[in-house]
Amino acid sequence: MRMNYYPPCPQPELVIGLNAHSDAVGLTILLQVNEMEGLQIRKDGRWISVKPLPNAFIVNIGDILEQAKQCRLHQMGLLSLNQ
Numbered sequence: 708m709r710m711n712y713y714p715p716c717p718q719p720e721l722v723i724g725l726n727a728h729s730d731a732v733g734l735t736i737l738l739q740v741n742e743m744e745g746l747q748i749r750k751d752g753r754w755i756s757v758k759p760l761p762n763a764f765i766v767n768i769g770d771i772l773e774q775a776k777q778c779r780l781h782q783m784g785l786l787s788l789n790q
Contacts, residue, residue, distance in 0.1 A: 715741055727754075735767040 716722045724745065739746060739759035746757040746765065757765065 730767055733768070737765040737767065739765065
């Protein structure tokens, strides 16, 4: 297990994001804080920002599962800590 924390930048106009990449691990659990839209997904060749939901985790299945399965996955589920 690996955990990362990226504290808010005191000068957000100077922030440089990561290059486009994919997560090679089988499972990523992400908690976006401070309502910052830092995560994007690529769908049909376009990058779409993922709007953070308060108290909710984003679960990414990663590249390994994409390569291992025979069909494409089109469903997305949301899990909120408030429910």
